Amino acid sequence: MNDKNFNYMNNFLDNKKKILELIVVSIFLGIGVSLISSSIFEYIKGENKILIYSILGLLLILICLIYLIRNLFGKRKFEKEIDGFFILNRTQKNITNIDNYDYSSKIFEYLQSAIAEDEEIKKDWLNTNFGDITEERIKILPYIQEISEYYFLEALSTHLSSFFNNTKFKKTKLKSYKRNDIPQILASNRFLDLFSKPMEERALFKNSNQDNFIIKFTRDSAEGKIISNYKRGAMFQYFDLKLPAESKIVRKKNSTILISNRRFEISITTNVSGVNTYIPIEYKGLYLGLKNLHDPAYITNFSIKITFNRSSFFKSSSWEYYQWLDSFLDEFEKNASEKYYFKSKIDWDRIYPIIKTLQNKHDKIR
Template sequence: MRECKNNINPISDLLLERTSLIQLILVAVFIGFSVSLIVSSITLLHGFRPVIGIIVGLIICLSTLLYIFTTILKNLKTSKIINGFIYYNNDKNILIDVPRYEYSSEINEFLQRAFIESKDLKYIWEREPLSVFNDEDYENVPRSSDLIIEATEYFILDRISMHMQSYFHGLNIKDKNIYTFTPEQIPDVLLKNRFFMVFSKSLNERADFAEAAIENDENEEWYLCISENGTMFKKFELFLPRKAKLRRVNKKAIEIQTNRFSMIITIDFDGTNTFIPHNFEKYYLRLNNIFEANLFNISIKLDIKFKFKSLFLPSGWVYYKWVDSLIETMEELISEENFLESINWKTTSTILQCTDPDCIPINRMEQNE
């Protein structure tokens, strides 16, 4: 299986590999024909046993076929790991907002809005906070970590929905080859995500939106509504190629299945810390005490597996090329590396080290340690 590092275009790569495969097969046919002529001539030589030629020919043929199929199967799988981060205030039991980092900002907003409406979620967050990870002898993973995973899953699916709408809008959204999924059609995904249950619940069933529900025109669709006290309604629709499916693999993973490939999105959050460049907390987040915050890593893994038949389908790929741009979008929104590049932190850090005497260079910190 290929690990997609700098290359983030699995569909384009597959099509290129398919072209290369066709070229390889054509070359193999011509070489095989040439070899057959040579072998036929050799068998006419005095003393050559035909059985030996048959055995050697079969071995070469089978070895070649095995190599080709192994190469094909290996290239049908690819994966991409995106590492993001969240800052957590231990004393206040809240997430610290990171300006211009969309993933962190939206996860923080989801938690706060969900806590306003759901006392159960707020109870879990306060009863088993993320600060439990600081205890060296902790035995059970705090249930608040499940909320981070579910909020991240909601964030990803919400962004996939937005991405699909934008992508398919240019293809004519009423196309018969495109299907629209609503929350009622993917219950196994939504029922195990408490943020979906809170934010997607009908306006007519929520007290905070009673006035909006009364004023709502039956012919008018609401996509986003925020009440006076901060609770949120957000409509969810997911556009996918016809016959595609969205299912839950486990509490950390969901899968999108299509006729040509499947993509499993796995979210891993286990309290592992990550590294951020020195001086980031002090100068960018304005934290007076860097020890008041925990920096947690969150990992999103995308496993894409193409079906064998997809190699032989020449048309219809326009309905699936959204995967390439989706991976790129996920990196822009979540990746720690991309975020630091987007705010040009290396240059900023260099300027700070040259102008601010309180900004300690990395090598000096290492020497002091």
């Protein structure tokens, strides 16, 4: 089921409530029907009356069970595709920093920080023959895919920290998964490994007095901790995923991460396959002010699949520990979706005629 709205948790709980109500109603309805049918069959004479009772009763029970099971377990799986985009800047050997579009501006920032600190990434990126489509796909796009996955993980980390930083949640029911707790993911994502590595292990943070850090205070610590720091272009981001204590985080395959708990599991596949997306020429030229209007724009696809456990239907307490799911996915779509950006963030269809009119007036004055 591919839903447009991110109300998976609320919809699941609503379905659960409706089905419980349906079961109660069915019981009383069944008793009533049984009494009526018994009265009717009292008029039926014959030696096979008991057999007729049994067969009809079993058929009715079977039909009701099939209907209830279908409603109970039929709406457990949900899928959502979120497509972001980025524009290569072949002249500057970079990606375009798009203001007010969180996904693009963040991966631009991450790339600059990685190039400033990691010589291997810098050499590999800058030695790419921009304009050679084959070489771009082989060397550039895999980097963007890793950066995009890091973008997702960092967004999730930030959202969870904010969500659970509330006294209504018991610390005993939560666990903080740090970089060393997810070795599979850490080993396969160079940007997560680089940016979350302790500052004392990184040369640019050792040999500079420049400090531009942010300290966060939480209910767990009175002293606070440095969650981000920037020095000479390098970036440090403290990484942790605060989740219900029984949660597990694993790498399923190269581009898929699976987070599972007692209520549901969510898999996230990040894919930059080299598929282009159409970005209006007028947007590139008039809105972004780009000179090379033929620089390619690529799709970054985030494929999200959610499956609620069958046993979760019978659990009535502690659902508040899992309700970050809807709020995070809603927030992530607003920050990453190309469709949301053009339709809601900048309202391109409305502002384009205005920009075009102003451009024409400017050209006439000149």
